[in-house]
Amino acid sequence: MSIDAEKIIREYIPDILHMSLATVKDNAPWVCEVHFAYDDDLNLYFRSLASRRHSQEIAENPKVAGNIVKQFALGESPVGVYFEGAAEMLEPGETQSKAAVCIADRLKKAAADTIAEAARDDGHKFYKITVDTFYVFGRFAGPSGQKVALKWRGSKK
Numbered sequence: 001m002s003i004d005a006e007k008i009i010r011e012y013i014p015d016i017l018h019m020s021l022a023t024v025k026d027n028a029p030w031v032c033e034v035h036f037a038y039d040d041d042l043n044l045y046f047r048s049l050a051s052r053r054h055s056q057e058i059a060e061n062p063k064v065a066g067n068i069v070k071q072f073a074l075g076e077s078p079v080g081v082y083f084e085g086a087a088e089m090l091e092p093g094e095t096q097s098k099a100a101v102c103i104a105d106r107l108k109k110a111a112a113d114t115i116a117e118a119a120r121d122d123g124h125k126f127y128k129i130t131v132d133t134f135y136v137f138g139r140f141a142g143p144s145g146q147k148v149a150l151k152w153r154g155s156k157k
Contacts, residue, residue: 005150008136009081013038013068017107021046021066023057023087030054036068037102041153044129045099047114050089055125062086064129079138085131085152092119099126 022031032054034046048055058064064087069080090096096115103126104111117123134150 003136003146003148005134005136005148008148009042009134009150012079012081012136016068016070019044019046019066019068021054021064021087023054023061023064025057025060030057031066035103035107037099037106039098039102042131042134044083044085044131045102046127046129047103047118047124048127049122050125055089055127058087058089058127062088066129077139080136082135082137083129083131084133085129087127087129090126090128095128096126099128 017035018033019036020031021034022029024030030053032052034048034054037045039045050056050059063084065082065084067080067082069078072078090099092115096118097111100111100115100118103109103114114124114126118125131152134152135147136150137147139146
């Protein structure tokens with residue numbers, strides 16, 4: 001049986017507003033929760049203060065991993081979308097504007113306000129994650145615990 005991982009991802013993530021984001025520095029992992037948005041190419045966007053640990057670690061090492069998971073009750077099969085890729089802080093310009101629109105649409109914020117805040121030294125900055133590989137995990141059409149990898153466009157640069 002063939003599983004369409006991209007279809008699962010596109011149907012699954014619209015209902016979830018936060019993701020777990022993992023970074024690493026000096027072989028010490030860190031994980032945090034961030035609100036996220038995405039575009040049609042499944043690039044992931046979030047905003048954060050440059051002073052946060054994950055932001056500082058991204059500046060030194062752009063490799064990240066994370067997951068987008070709904071909470072589930074005991075007895076329910078877990079389902080989730082996992083990813084590996086590279087993160088970067090976005091500078092003012094076209095890509096930052098695209099991120100602002102994605103975030104504004106998804107999180108009901110004014111894009112102009114978030115861009116203005118990002119311009120301040122103490123403002124939340126925009127970040128983009130270019131995904132190399134997505135993984136979907138769960139019960140899709142068979143036994144629980146299926147894990148399917150999907151190499152993504154981000155890895156074809």
